[in-house]
Amino acid sequence: MELEALSPQHDYLRIQKKFPTVWCPGCGIGTVMSAIIRAIHELGINKNNIALISGIGCSSRMPIYVDFNTLHTTHGRALPFATGIKMVRPDMKVIVVSGDGDALAIGGNHFIHACRRNIDISMILINNYIYGMTGGQVSPTTPLNSYAHTAPYGSIDPPFDAVNLASSAGATYVARGTTYHIVQTSKYIKKSLEHKGFSMVEVISQCPVLYGRLNDYKTAVKMLYRQKEQAVMLKAWEKLSPEERVDKYPIGEFVENTDRQEYTKTYAELSKQVREEATNGKD
Amino acid sequence: MVKTNGTVKNNGFIEDRYEIRLSGSGGQGLITAGVILAEAISVGDGKNAVHTQSYGPEARGGMARCDVIVSTEEIYFPEATKLDLLLALTQKSSDEYTKLLKDKGILIIDANYVKHKPERPYVAVPFVEATKEKLGLVVATNVVCLGFITQYAKIVSKKSMEYYLAERFPKKFEESNLKALRLGYDLAKEAETGGRFDIKVEESYETEIDRL
Amino acid sequence: MAKKPEIKGTAQFLQGNEAVVEAAIAAGCSFFAGYPITPSTEIAEGCAEKLPLVGGAFIQMEDEIASIAAIIGASLAGAKAMTATSGPGFSLMQENLGFAYIAEVPIVITNVMRGGPSTGLPTKVSQSDVMQARWGTHGDYTPIVITPSSVQEVFDLTIHAFNCSEMLNTPVILLLDEILGHMRERIIIPDTEDIKIENRKYPSVPPEFYKPYSNTPSKVSEFVAFGEGYRYNVTGLTHDEFGFPTSVPGEVEQMLTKLRRKIHTHRKEVILYEEEYMEDATYAVISYGTSARAAMSAVRKARAHGVKAGLLKLKTIWPFPGRKVYQIASSVKGILVAEMNMGQMIREVDRYAMGQCKVAGAFRYDGLVIEPDEIYEKLLELRATK
Numbered sequence: 001m002e003l004e005a006l007s008p009q010h011d012y013l014r015i016q017k018k019f020p021t022v023w024c025p026g027c028g029i030g031t032v033m034s035a036i037i038r039a040i041h042e043l044g045i046n047k048n049n050i051a052l053i054s055g056i057g058c059s060s061r062m063p064i065y066v067d068f069n070t071l072h073t074t075h076g077r078a079l080p081f082a083t084g085i086k087m088v089r090p091d092m093k094v095i096v097v098s099g100d101g102d103a104l105a106i107g108g109n110h111f112i113h114a115c116r117r118n119i120d121i122s123m124i125l126i127n128n129y130i131y132g133m134t135g136g137q138v139s140p141t142t143p144l145n146s147y148a149h150t151a152p153y154g155s156i157d158p159p160f161d162a163v164n165l166a167s168s169a170g171a172t173y174v175a176r177g178t179t180y181h182i183v184q185t186s187k188y189i190k191k192s193l194e195h196k197g198f199s200m201v202e203v204i205s206q207c208p209v210l211y212g213r214l215n216d217y218k219t220a221v222k223m224l225y226r227q228k229e230q231a232v233m234l235k236a237w238e239k240l241s242p243e244e245r246v247d248k249y250p251i252g253e254f255v256e257n258t259d260r261q262e263y264t265k266t267y268a269e270l271s272k273q274v275r276e277e278a279t280n281g282k283d
Numbered sequence: 284m285v286k287t288n289g290t291v292k293n294n295g296f297i298e299d300r301y302e303i304r305l306s307g308s309g310g311q312g313l314i315t316a317g318v319i320l321a322e323a324i325s326v327g328d329g330k331n332a333v334h335t336q337s338y339g340p341e342a343r344g345g346m347a348r349c350d351v352i353v354s355t356e357e358i359y360f361p362e363a364t365k366l367d368l369l370l371a372l373t374q375k376s377s378d379e380y381t382k383l384l385k386d387k388g389i390l391i392i393d394a395n396y397v398k399h400k401p402e403r404p405y406v407a408v409p410f411v412e413a414t415k416e417k418l419g420l421v422v423a424t425n426v427v428c429l430g431f432i433t434q435y436a437k438i439v440s441k442k443s444m445e446y447y448l449a450e451r452f453p454k455k456f457e458e459s460n461l462k463a464l465r466l467g468y469d470l471a472k473e474a475e476t477g478g479r480f481d482i483k484v485e486e487s488y489e490t491e492i493d494r495l
Numbered sequence: 496m497a498k499k500p501e502i503k504g505t506a507q508f509l510q511g512n513e514a515v516v517e518a519a520i521a522a523g524c525s526f527f528a529g530y531p532i533t534p535s536t537e538i539a540e541g542c543a544e545k546l547p548l549v550g551g552a553f554i555q556m557e558d559e560i561a562s563i564a565a566i567i568g569a570s571l572a573g574a575k576a577m578t579a580t581s582g583p584g585f586s587l588m589q590e591n592l593g594f595a596y597i598a599e600v601p602i603v604i605t606n607v608m609r610g611g612p613s614t615g616l617p618t619k620v621s622q623s624d625v626m627q628a629r630w631g632t633h634g635d636y637t638p639i640v641i642t643p644s645s646v647q648e649v650f651d652l653t654i655h656a657f658n659c660s661e662m663l664n665t666p667v668i669l670l671l672d673e674i675l676g677h678m679r680e681r682i683i684i685p686d687t688e689d690i691k692i693e694n695r696k697y698p699s700v701p702p703e704f705y706k707p708y709s710n711t712p713s714k715v716s717e718f719v720a721f722g723e724g725y726r727y728n729v730t731g732l733t734h735d736e737f738g739f740p741t742s743v744p745g746e747v748e749q750m751l752t753k754l755r756r757k758i759h760t761h762r763k764e765v766i767l768y769e770e771e772y773m774e775d776a777t778y779a780v781i782s783y784g785t786s787a788r789a790a791m792s793a794v795r796k797a798r799a800h801g802v803k804a805g806l807l808k809l810k811t812i813w814p815f816p817g818r819k820v821y822q823i824a825s826s827v828k829g830i831l832v833a834e835m836n837m838g839q840m841i842r843e844v845d846r847y848a849m850g851q852c853k854v855a856g857a858f859r860y861d862g863l864v865i866e867p868d869e870i871y872e873k874l875l876e877l878r879a880t881k
Contacts, residue, residue, distance in 0.1 A: 014728075017737070017739065018739055047726060048722060048723070048724045048726060049722060051572075051721050051722070053568075063728060063730075064728055064730070064739060064740065067726055068726055069721035069722060069726050069727070070726070070727075070728045070729065071568070071571065071721075071728075071729045071730075072728065072729065072730035072731065072732065072740075073564065073567075073591075073594060073731060074564075074590055074591055074594050074731055077560060077561070077564045077590075077591060079561075080528075080556060080557075080560070080561035080562075080564035080565045080568070081564045081565065081567060081568040082568060083528075083554065083556070083561075083564075083565050083568065084526065084528060084564065084565035084566055084567065084568025084569035084570075084571075084572065084576070085568040085569065085571060085572040085721060086568075087526060087528075087552045087554055087565070087568075087569060088525075088526055088552065088568075088569045088572035088573060088574040088576075089572045089573070089721065089722055091722075092572070092721065092722050109557050109558065109561075110557060110560075110561055110564075113556070113557040113561070267547075267552060267554075270547065271547035271550070271552070274547050274548060275547065275548055275550075278548055318508075318679055321508065321679055322508035322679070322681075325508055325680070325681040326506050326507070326508045326681050331681070332680075332681070333678060333679070333680050334678065334679035334680070335674055335677065335678045335679075336677050337618075338618055358680075359788045359789070359791040359792040359795070359867075360788050360789045360791075360792040360866070360867050361674060361678050361785065361788055361864075362674070362864050362866075364866060364867075364868075
């Protein structure tokens with residue numbers, strides 16, 4: 001009971017049931033979970049009206065801990081499950097939490113198609129550069145030459161840029177933050193929840209136990225400092241020369257498009273129109 | 284009602300069937316024609332009819348066929364094995380399916396597209412040519428065939444045929460379809476009276492439809 | 496193929512695939528997600544046209560994996576939902592089909608069988624997914640698989656499929672074959688008030704006492720959709736009665752037992768079959784789907800020739816009506832299983848015949864429909880063997 005008095009956060013957690021979490025000490029996923037809860041709290045969205053869906057992986061364990069309508073699905077498939085929920089209940093706030101392997105490898109096809117449809121789902125992609133739950137294998141975002149248990153000599157696979165991928169596939173709100181810049185990141189998450197259409201917020205997170213240990217960032221603090229060094233605000237990034245951009249990445253809001261109509265709204269209009277035509281007896 | 288078939292005496296188990304196969308190439312609309320024929324027979328005339336289709340992976344070209352089984356009783360096996368009526372619009376379909384016809388089955392072939400005529404009684408009608416000549420378009424060939432079968436085989440009432448043909452397509456095609464159907468009737472009347480068609484009929488016989 | 500009781504309704508001339516659409520809507524289906532695949536595509540096309548007219552929704556997904564995922568989501572959001580596919584798509588669906596079994600989500604999957612393996616024979620008939628429908632996804636579970644054999648049965652059994660899935664919170668697989676999917680027959684669509692519809696049980700307790708996977712005596716839990724104030728967790732992990740992951744051995748066993756028991760305690764409602772000429776039969780043909788039609792012709796031909804043959808036509812193949820088969824095996828001299836594959840159902844028949852009579856198969860797997868005469872010949876062979 002005392003805990004609940006400490007922070008409004010606890011109203012949103014299944015704190016009596018499923019804690020502690022599976023996440024390792026120093027992991028960034030909890031930070032992102034707090035940011036999501038803060039955004040929901042600030043927006044005053046009713047818990048009954050939120051569906052939080054995930055796939056498989058460390059970040060995908062989040063549904064178990066938060067007190068919403070939660071759905072923990074199969075590897076990479078959170079978005080199509082969420083699509084079904086949103087189609088039937090367009091009034092519900094549908095949030096998908098995914099990891100880099102879940103969203104960009106096994107779920108890559110679902111990811112680009114959800115972007116393409118512009119269906120109103122807020123996707124929070126927690127990118128820690130590695131497969132954590134299975135013990136530290138190379139992921140589609142593992143930087144070149146980084147080490148992982150399936151890249152013992154350094155990764156030779158060029159990584160995906162989730163922001164560019166989402167932008168070109170048609171997502172209408174795209175942002176990137178880090179667990180170090182969590183205040184800003186919370187703001188992006190809040191905007192993504194308010195956005196009507198498909199939104200993707202990539203949050204660069206730290207995995208000190210696997211990625212960090214294999215790549216010489218042995219503590220969470222070291223990894224967070226690395227985020228501070230590498231992340232550059234979009235405005236500043238645009239002024240950097242290609243040489244200056246090496247080993248750095250931009251953070252900020254990349255796409256904010258309110259012109260394209262949201263998918264379930266379009267479907268509702270179409271449905272209304274065909275029903276009217278049917279009752280008026282048109283061919 | 285049921286005919287004895289060879290050595291088997293009728294004891295209520297021999298199915299009373301009339302089997303029709305419409306065959307040609309994909310895109311000729313024969314499967315749709317079969318649907319209309321079966322619907323007119325079953326929903327319209329109140330007999331039982333089952334329609335099955337067989338086609339290759341192609342949407343156009345390739346061999347396409349459909350079967351319509353007609354009976355006054357319940358129909359179990361849904362495909363044709365011993366044909367009472369075969370419509371073959373291409374050489375390939377004529378070659379392939381003629382052997383499935385019963386001895387007294389009716390064979391209707393396209394006079395121009397089936398060049399090598401089968402060694403058995405047949406009625407050869409220039410369906411495609413006549414459609415092009417009289418109606419100015421080839422797409423209605425399937426409806427002309429339907430008209431021909433309606434008039435010639437007397438398996439279905441004209442009233443039902445006209446009704447379900449009109450119902451299958453948008454209203455704007457109603458008139459042109461009816462015209463095509465009537466062209467089919469006319470061709471069949473010519474065939475019946477031994478008109479200008481290439482007809483090889485050894486003897487006149489009662490169509491098996493009389494038993495239905 | 497017994498005489499149906501006269502039902503009021505409207506006569507229509509429909510294809511098997513079209514009848515699936517009509518029946519789904521009549522059963523209350525309001526969501527369809529699918530991906531085009533021969534020979535099931537007409538079902539997706541029909542749903543795309545008709546669902547918006549009844550206030551439902553259709554979506555074409557990026558693949559079959561996404562299609563079944565979307566209908567599971569839709570069902571959790573409160574809609575009766577369906578997808579339709581054929582062999583290759585059904586293979587892709589196995590992953591999330593397993594999810595629907597463990598998470599106890601009511602959905603209906605129509606698989607219009609074509610020849611396989613792999614791309615196989617897209618436009619030709621087969622019944623070779625019988626065992627895939629039983630054992631396709633990994634792990635232990637008890638599926639319900641339904642096999643109509645006429646367009647009227649497609650309509651009636653699609654409704655049965657939805658009813659079973661809603662009654663027991665489980666996926667139901669409707670197995671058609673290419674012939675049946677594309678075959679057209681006159682059917683009677685009953686008036687709405689004559690169609691019996693089952694719906695999932697709404698919780699009888701307030702949210703604070705709600706257990707989405709409560710282990711009731713009948714093993715069927717009350718099931719409420721997302722957004723109704725009952726906030727709970729759904730997972731593909733082995734879970735406790737609250738839906739939270741568990742690996743405690745007792746809880747694991749309880750959950751897996753529940754999945755099986757909930758089907759088996761409702762066997763009588765789920766399992767449907769028909770017997771024809773079985774009263775005095777000395778030889779039984781067991782068949783299902785389009786094969787059962789050829790089998791019926793063969794049985795009648797045998798009767799015409801003085802052979803006392805009968806037919807057991809299965810409408811529910813899983814759970815398998817083993818007791819019925821055992822009982823038949825004890826009263827006949829031989830059983831012939833007619834199916835369009837290399838012999839799948841015959842394994843199950845053999846298992847339940849328990850050596851009481853001869854068991855043989857009439858199989859066809861060349862893409863063509865099995866013919867009455869083939870079955871008849873096999874029946875005579877069976878009779879001749881010692």
